[in-house]
Amino acid sequence: MTWLFNHPSDFAKEMVSGFVSANAAIVRQVPGGVVRSTCSKPGTVAVVVGGGSGHYPAFAGLVGQGLAHGAAMGNLFASPSAQQICSVARAANNGGGVLLAFGNYAGDVLHFGLARERLIAEGIPCEVIAITDDISSAVADEEEKRRGVAGDLVVFKAAAAAAERGDSLEQVLAAARLANQRTRTIGVAFSGCKLPGAGQPLFTIPEGQMAFGMGIHGEPGISEMPIGTASELSHHLVEHLLRDVPSSVPQVKGARVGAILNGLGSVKYEELFVLWHSVAEDLAQRGIEVVDPQVGEFVTSFDMAGLSLTLFWLNDELEGLWQAPVYSSAFRKGSRFNEEPLPAGQESENQVAPLPKASAESRQCAVRIAGMVDALAETVIENAEELGRIDAVAGDGDHGIGMERGVRAAREQARQALERGAGAGSVLQQAADAWADKAGGTSxxxxxxxxxxxxxxxxxxxxxxxxxxxxxITRACDGVMHFGKAKPGDKTLVDVLLPFSEALNQQASRGQPLAEAWWNAADVAERSARETADMVPKIGRARPLAERSKGTPDAGAVSLAQIIRAVGRCMNRESETGGMACH
Incomplete structure (x- = not known):
């Protein structure tokens, strides 16, 4: 369990503050995460990594000379928002563009993809790479669906070394892709972790058993089997990795590989060394030469009892990038850089960007839109527990909690924007950033x-x-499908949003007033949400437990239908009183 904390909701914030205080010579805090506190070469590419907190030394511990230029960190096990990522990327930018690197989780893919578009719109060249090293999370023919775990370090290191030598953004991206394509990881868990303040572990494993291939958040793996000896576990790990050798590797015997044996939290270093003794023997017996193996903690999961083995198949290019010097708080290699400290920064968590000018009509409309945000927030808060129950059937059960965090933040930000004279569009955009910032994750x-x-x-x-x-609404639906990659029939929020959009457009084409059109389309949304119970999820965390969700509607679809109906009720009240936003 997690023993030391003040208030659970403050854990991530206080953790970052303490980390920066203890490592001020290497990192400094900016809104959304940390960046190097030392000077980087002007005109070079900045590598910004990130993901949820709770996995130290990923991601903050990998910021430093020769490694990442910055790390964006979300709440515990929740992806950072696009706003946080952009903030870190701006602070880390050296003038050569930014590469955003992250594990291949739905929330991270969405937020980092959104951040890329925002940065490009601001004139900062930007590329992204989602790391896919976990072989247990998808078959070889679907590598693009695999999770990113301890192999993150290999990709971060390759990209950063390429940036350090002055490569262009395109070349840095190519180096990252090379590392990702040649990296494979398999993990095992013996018990689950407890988040700060939680009464129960995030997941459980039967006594005396180990979950082979389980993910770092408790995602299902390949199988459960009795806990054996270190030698037996070594054989299992190596055998599975050698079944998935990258196609670019000409032959296994005589190959040179890098290796990372990673502890996930509670497995002690002495145990890892015992296991590495067997892994090294297994690889040597197959004629594989290990180069600069790393044994320790690189991607953890609080007190999760487990470990992972990563092999990355070297060629001359990748070996040179891996061996390049690095100096960060958690990973060091070669001689220390002779770096200069950055001047004191001016960043502030309380910086407020100016709002666009708004007409009097739009400001009047904004008052009613803020009221709608209030209404949907109350609906979500009232139903948060039930949404969590639905999500727990085949997911991790956090949909209600995440949605509640999001709507509370959106409501507060909408009110503040209103007080600053925001128009209708700005109120929604301010609420959007706050929702994404505080909710984290895919939703x-x-x-x-x-x-x-x-x-x-x-x-x-x-x-x-x-x-x-x-x-x-049509454009919003298009945006969700573009960034989230979900399609109708995947059992997601899209299965409500798309039919609702189509119904609303039909009502609009008939000249219906907005309140009446919305209310009628809400019937379609509610029916569509119920119909997701008959579907099987094809993407997201529920996909590995697809059959278990049969008979239960998708939590995201249900919450969207509830929100649509709540907004409809608000529109009807405004319409009855002559509200301008509801004609």
Whole structure:
């Protein structure tokens, strides 16, 4: 369990503060994460990594000369928001563009993808790479669906070394892709972890058993089997990795590999060394030469009892990148850099960006939109426990908690924007950033896309009518499918959003007033949410337990339908009183 904390909700924030204080010569804090506290070469590419907190030394511990230039960190086991990622990327930018590198989790893919678009729009060249080293999470023919685990370090290191020598953004991305393509990881867990303040572990494993291939958040693996000797476990790990040798490796015998034996939290270094003794023998017997093996903790999961073995198949290019010197708080190699400290930064968590000018009509409309945000927030808070129960059937059960965090933040930010004279579009965009920032995860990213897209479409000049709102919902749906990669039938929020959008557009084409059109389309949304119970999830964390979810609707689809109906009730009340946002 996690023994030391003050308030569980403050754990991630206080952890980052303490880490920076203890490592001030290497890192400094900026809104959303940390960056190097030392000077980097002007004009070079900045490598920004990130993901949820709770996995130290990933990600903050890998910031330093020769490794990452910055790390964006979300809440515990939740992806950082696009806003946090952009903040870190701006602070880390050296003028040569930014590479965003992260594990291949749905929330991270969404948030980092959104951040890339924002940075490019600001004039900062940006590329992304989602790391896919975990062979247990998808078959070889679907490598793009695999998770990123301890192999993150290999990709981060290769990209950073390429950036350090002055490669272009395209070349740094190519180095990262090379490392990712040649890296494979398999893990095993003996028991689950407890988050700060949690009464129960995140997952459990039967006594005397180990979960082979389990992910770092408790995602299902390949099988459960009795705990054997270190030698027996070594054989299992090596055998599975050698079944998945990259196609670019000409032959196994005589190959040179890098290796990382990673402890996930509770397995002690002495145990890891015992296991490495067997792994080294197994590899040597197969004629494989190990180069610079690393044994220790590189990606953890609080007090999770488990470990993983990573092999990365070297060629001359990748070996040179791996062996290049690095000096970070948690990973060091070669001689220390003769770096200069950065001047004191001016970043502040309380910086407030100016709002676009808004017409009087749009400000009036913004008052009603803020009221709708209040209404949907109350609905989510009221149903948070039930949403969590639905999500727990085949997911991790955090949908209700995440949605509640998101709506509370969105409601507060909408009110603040209103007080600053924001128009309708700005109120929604401010609420979008706050929702994505605090909710984290996939749902936070998706709702950030939805509200931000609607806000952009409504703008800050005119009152919205049915046609404009229908167009905004259509664009939001397109954005969610583009960033989230979900399609109709995948058992996601899209299975409600798309039919709702189509129904609203039909109502708009008939000239229906907005309140009436929305209310009628809400019937379609609720029916569509119920129909997801008959579907089998094809993407996301529920996919490995697809059959278990049969008969239960998708939590994201249900929460969207509830929100649509809550907004509809608000529109009806406004319409009855002559509200301008509801005509």
């Amino acid at each position: 936070g990213a998706i709702w950030g896309v939805i509200l931000n897209t609607i806000g952009i479409t409504l703008g800050n000049e005119r009152q919205p009518d049915t046609l404009v709102v229908a167009q905004a």
